[in-house]
Amino acid sequence: MTTPADAPRNDGRTxxxxxxxxxxxxxMGFALSxxxxxxxxxxxxxxxxxxxxxxxxxxxxxxxxxSAEYRLLPASTxxxxxxxxxxxxGRTQEIQRLIGRSLRAAxxxxxxxxxxxxxxxxxxxxxxxxxTASITGAWIALAAALGRLQQxxxxxxxxxxxxxxxxxxxxxxxxxxxxxxxxxxxxxxxDLNVVMDEQGRLLEIQGTAEGxxxxxxxxxxxxxxxxPGLRALQEVQHRALAGAPAGPSxxxxxxxxx
Numbered sequence: 001m002t003t004p005a006d007a008p009r010n011d012g013r014t015x016x017x018x019x020x021x022x023x024x025x026x027x028m029g030f031a032l033s034x035x036x037x038x039x040x041x042x043x044x045x046x047x048x049x050x051x052x053x054x055x056x057x058x059x060x061x062x063x064x065x066x067s068a069e070y071r072l073l074p075a076s077t078x079x080x081x082x083x084x085x086x087x088x089x090g091r092t093q094e095i096q097r098l099i100g101r102s103l104r105a106a107x108x109x110x111x112x113x114x115x116x117x118x119x120x121x122x123x124x125x126x127x128x129x130x131x132t133a134s135i136t137g138a139w140i141a142l143a144a145a146l147g148r149l150q151q152x153x154x155x156x157x158x159x160x161x162x163x164x165x166x167x168x169x170x171x172x173x174x175x176x177x178x179x180x181x182x183x184x185x186x187x188x189x190x191d192l193n194v195v196m197d198e199q200g201r202l203l204e205i206q207g208t209a210e211g212x213x214x215x216x217x218x219x220x221x222x223x224x225x226x227x228p229g230l231r232a233l234q235e236v237q238h239r240a241l242a243g244a245p246a247g248p249s250x251x252x253x254x255x256x257x258x
Contacts, residue, residue: 043133064115066117070099105164
C-alpha cells in the first residue's frame, strides 16, 4: 500500500522537507577555509587548501585547477569502514569526481591563474546523502576561501561565478521524497542526486532505478521536488557566508609566530 505523500516520515518530516542543516566554521585551523556541514545525522568536514602550482599537464595554460578528494572515515558508518589508502573503491572515485566537476563548474579557472584549489570532503558520520552534503558544504568553504585569497591580495578578483548546491530525491514506497536518510535511501525504488546552480540550471543528475524502470513523468516529478530544496540549501549557503569569520585563528597565529 502506498503511503500518502503528506504522511510524516520516520523523523517527522513531510515529503518535501529537508533535514535540519547546520554549518560550523573553521574546525580545521590550518586550512584556507573549512566547514563542518551537517544534514540531519550526516556530517561532512569540508576543507579548502591552496597549492601555488597546477598539475604538470596544466602548466603554461594560464588557467588554474580544482581537485577534490572524498573519504568515509572509519567510524562514519555502523560497521567500521577500512581506510582507503593506495587503492580507492569505485564508489569513492565516482563521488570525488562528481564533487570536483560540480565545483569546477562554479569557477572561472582562468581568473584563478595557475594555482590549484584542493578540496577535501571527509565524512564523519554517514546517514545517506554524503555526496550531496559534500558538494553543498564544499561550495561554502570554497566561496570563503576565495574571499580570503582576495583579502590577502593573492587574487585581484574572485574566480567564483556560480553558486552550486546538491540534494537527493527518491521514490520510496511509491512516494517521491526529498533529502533521503539511510532508512529511506536503503529501500528506495529510485535514487536521484541533483546538482543545480542559482539560475536553476542542472549541472549533473545521477539517477538509478533500483528496482523497476521509472517513467519520464516520474523523473520530472522528482526534479520538481528537488528544485525548491536546492534553492533552500542555497539560502543556507548565503546565510553561512554572511556569518563567515575573517579567517582561521590558528593560521593567523602561525603567521605571527612563524
